[in-house]
Amino acid sequence: MDASTARMRLESTLTEIDRSIVVLRGDPSARDGRPGSDAGSVMTDTDRDRALLEAAVQHRRAVVEAIARLDGGRYGLCVDCGAAVPEGRLQARPEAERCVPCQSRRERRR
Template identity: 30%
Template structure:
């Protein structure tokens, strides 16, 4: 089960995030922030309201898209599970194809949930005022890196070290 932060993006009755709700949540989140206290690289300027709005909007859009993808895949998996034993005409090839498709969808759901957790963790870091701090070494991730990849939790040197392993 995916853990959702207490300050998650607002949603409507169907569970989808509306653009207006996402903007309100981003504005509330930014209003609580002291942008000058967020860590930036040595050669970078402090975060501006516009830059943080852009990051929050990007994270909100990504979160909304991933939530929709997960819901669609889970619905498809449920259908595959339900139809797995239906009908007398299923031969081994049909069963194998259904199993392969189901396994593929389960893998995709797992990957998307991982991305959702990364987004939620980034939003938690923003709320806590620790956005931009490397989870590994405690150094600055860098504002430009975060603007390009808002879910980043590692600075470039720690990320490169992790990928070499």
């Protein structure tokens, strides 16, 4: 993927994530007025929103780091071994920071 396409996709993703974070950071107490809501459903909604917010913040961090790699001339290179990240992987996840073998090793260690 060329640098201008990567930048456009990453910046677009960053904008979408930022919008999601704003929504997820909304006031959970506003749910109390919903018909049919009770303390249990509000807690479940709050827990779900908290998990979604955490995932969005982590995804945002990955996108910001990808933009920094792009600015530094290291975009598309594995952060662990320096090999090229496959084009298909970058097409699917423009923020991908590792080649497939390094990503697999990382996931096995978890």
